[in-house]
Amino acid sequence: MGRYVARRLLQMIPVFIGATLLIFLMMYSLPGDPVRALYGEQSLDEAQIAAIKADLGLDVPLWQQYWNYLTGLFQGDFGTQIASRREVADVIADALPVTVRLALFAFVYTVLVGISLGVIAGLKAETLLDRGMLIFTLLLISVPSFVLGYLAQFVFAFKLDLLTPTVRDSENWTELAMPAIVLGSLSLAYVVRLTRTSIVENLRSDYIRTAVAKGLPRRRVVGVHLLRNSLIPVVTFLGTDLGALLSGAIVTEGIFNVHGIGRTVFLALNHREGSTVVGIATLIVIIYLCASLIVDLLYAVLDPRIRYA
Structure with missing residues (x-):
């Protein structure tokens, strides 16, 4: 029984990575800029947008964003909301x-x-x-x-x-x-x-x-x-x-x-x-x-x- 459970837990790792990667890519590959969409018709300076993206970790390639998200999960960090800057774990x-x-x-x-x-x-x-x-x-x-x-x-x-x-x-x-x-x-x-x-x-x-x-x-x-x-x-x-x-x-x-x-x-x-x-x-x-x-x-x-x- 113990060996079976250990084997199943090991099998869960690629399933977990594959499922979360697919969901992550579907959400962050959508057309449009979520930071610009947040402010609607308001005019924002490009420096402000870049600063917000850098603060949220959105200024790096998509694969690096996923890696940062995956490593943060092991510390209980599910990310941060764009609008309220509230921790997703609290939500x-x-x-x-x-x-x-x-x-x-x-x-x-x-x-x-x-x-x-x-x-x-x-x-x-x-x-x-x-x-x-x-x-x-x-x-x-x-x-x-x-x-x-x-x-x-x-x-x-x-x-x-x-x-x-x-x-x-x-x-x-x-x-x-x-x-x-x-x-x-x-x-x-x-x-x-x-x-x-x-x-x-x-x-x-x-x-x-x-x-x-x-x-x-x-x-x-x-x-x-x-x-x-x-x-x-x-x-x-x-x-x-x-x-x-x-x-x-x-x-x-x-x-x-x-x-x-x-x-x-x-x-x-x-x-x-x-x-x-x-x-x-x-x-x-x-x-x-x-x-x-x-x-x-x-x-x-x-x-x-x-x-x-």
Whole structure:
């Protein structure tokens, strides 16, 4: 296990460098001058522009800018914003806790509700309940998130007056309930379908027939033998989905006025704040790599046949 983890960590290094380099090049290779764009129609002396670029490290070749950024990362330096001269690490520190709370709420909702509905649909395959679950999940997949968000606001906030239409206090879990459910609804649909399909497939397996023939209680057959093996594809999806949730959902955060990572990226793109976008994207890459490693390690927990040399 230790050698496998060490090998995976080494494999992450070129992936991390390649991903961050690609993002960096896409942001800083865009046409136009971000310093000039910041001041709009104001007339600036060329010496002032050169001084600002030198202060921000934008006066050197692109490859050197990336090298300076990469070396600064190991010291916790994600760069500096052009407009406010604020450290990007401070911007991330303000937005990330909000997105983490929202993402964890959505993730727990997706796992508990999605797996439960998937197991029920799988055990009741080809029944009216299973077909109803299919229609429900297809509806969630088909409806865009912004439509679902406005619909949830209209029903639960304006009509039923159960929840607030926007988030005024990001530390209040009750106010985060509606955006979290909207954010996790698409993932919920996929989890239900994956769990249902895996359950139906494993119900035909020899080890399930053996467990039933041995007279094991149905709860043990389903909860231990069937569910553990059926969760492998679900865990794979949830691992990548957790990274997507933590990276922030621009549409959902915008609808419910959540000041998280998604909204920060949107504002940074509008203002050509490349350092902010690259810093947040770097954090997302790290989250995805860690989630991928954790998912691979969970395979051996779920299926005893899997061993890591």
